[in-house]
Amino acid sequence: MKWFGLPVLGLVVGVWATLRFSLLAPAPPVNPNDLCDIFREHTVWYDYAKESQERWGTPIATHMAFVYYESSFRSHARPPRTLLWGFIPWSRPTTAYGYAQALDPAWGEYLAANGDGIFTVRTDMEYALDFVGWYNHLTNRQLGIPFYNPRQLYLAYHEGRGGYARKTFARKPEVTALASRVQARAFRYDNQLKSCEQEFQCWRWYQFWPFCSASPSPQ
Template identity: 75%
Template sequence: MRWYGLPTLGLGLAITIVAIMRFSLLEPDPPANPEDVCEIFREHPVWYDYASRSKERWGTPIATQLAFVYYESSFRSHARPPRTRLLGFIPWRRPTSAYGYAQALDPAWAEYLAANGDGLSVVRTNMKYALDFVGWYNHLTRRDVGIPLTSPEKLYLAYHEGRTGYQRQSYLAKPEVRSLATRVQNRAFRYDRQLQTCEEEFQCWRFYQFWPFCGDW
């Protein structure tokens, strides 16, 4: 009877490991200096690789991807909108299903999974897939709406309002959203200027690369 406890223990450990993978409980803390994209990548160098791959796949500049995440979640992996209050003090429902680094809504995330594959590790709390989601969404925005990937402000308006909402110009009645989109663009441009001074060092992180032969391999 004691022997049968071993497979049970092994099954329990396996379930625990899968749960950790599925819900990304071990994602890193937000960067200590989110105002400087060079410092962000120095603290989390693998994030540069994720952003670079997303750029190669979908076209959104690295700096724009990071600016989106800054304003969507402040680089917090499990970010959610705050709950509303019933009767002014009882915690109630959340206003949207936004979740993770990119604050992807349930329907948009389901569409992303359907288009790109659904695995145990493909979760909104993993920066790799959050940045890929941002790139994928902006790719569709450029394709369907015609917004260039060099316009972070308009891309963010479409990201926040949805492509249909953007085409209906729903943001015109939301000055706070327009102001936020302007801040996203300003940060994207600032991140891009910063990245120009340090990007080469992040292209040398892989063990088989060494200066001066560091390309975006």
């Protein structure tokens, strides 16, 4: 009878994974224009963005501006399907998927470089933000784009580092305009975060002095 438990275990794991990564995916924030409100609604997202910043160098606000324009904070976002003969849903134009709209090849490189875990998925904000940080880290190292230049970082993210080096964006005014909007939002998010960041530090029950040094929020 020992073998009988294996299918049951597989079913349980499958149901758990479905709930974890699909049905229970967080809803997009109610107010995506204010980073303080975003983190108040999804506090763990601050932790993920902070961890990626500390690991790879991209500022928290830039992480979140990328996700805003890539997926509007929708965990399972994909490009809309093309239409065959104008009305039959057909293939998608790219393999972009998840919060960061990571393409299959880039995501495969990320997994190969950082561990191909079964639960490392593009629909989880933790890994989406880590992907953005990892990608920008390589961009900084290979192209010399500083982390405080969201516009150029986003151009390299959107066009790929090879495309950026070839300046493919120069022929795409819609892409350069989008990169400017990403930068404006990143700077706005950064200013907002300065007014509220300490709300999200030392907020867990096990974080206390001397292991956590954030001062209490002003009343």
